[in-house]
Amino acid sequence: MSARDEILGRVRSALTTRPEGEVDVPRAYRDAVAPVSGDAMVDLFVERVEDYRATVRRCTVAELEQAVAEAVGQAQAVVPPGLDWQVPGAVADDGQSAAELDGIDVVVTAAAVGIAVTGTIVLDHRPDQGRRALTLVPDHHVCVVRASQVVATVPEAVAALDPARPLTWISGPSATSDIELSRVEGVHGPRRLEVLLVTDA
16 A cells, blocks of 8 residues: 555544534633733723734824824835825826836735734725735834724734735834844735824723
């Protein structure tokens, strides 16, 4: 018997012995995280995002456009077509190539969800978040997250997201320590992540 036949035989055997119907999957792990809510949850989100070397700035809705302008500064910015606020001097994404996006300094987007316990931001690429290349190629990502979009845990985030949409999960600036554990930033995405956390007040 070849190794291939042996492996396929084990797969066939496993398939014939699997239980019928629904399999009960324990979900007790969801309770393993201390519940947080309200201001404590938002504070935890900020703390965890900053742990990833991202910058967080809090602002109100009325202060948002000024905060975005300060985050962008004199850099050239690109924005997705459905952004709800103005970014001075920004160019709209009209399908620029990756090479063209590489020549742009900063991208400004909204977000779909923020996760407090992991400090993760999820984009589902609706019109205010743009396509994936838009958020991965420019070296600086300014991401606007409303406090009302922050949830406590990953299961809560998954429940709030549309599984049929493409999702990008962001935990801080792009970084890797694959080679000799030396941290290198900006390998697979933006080197800088700046989060503008908007309170609903």
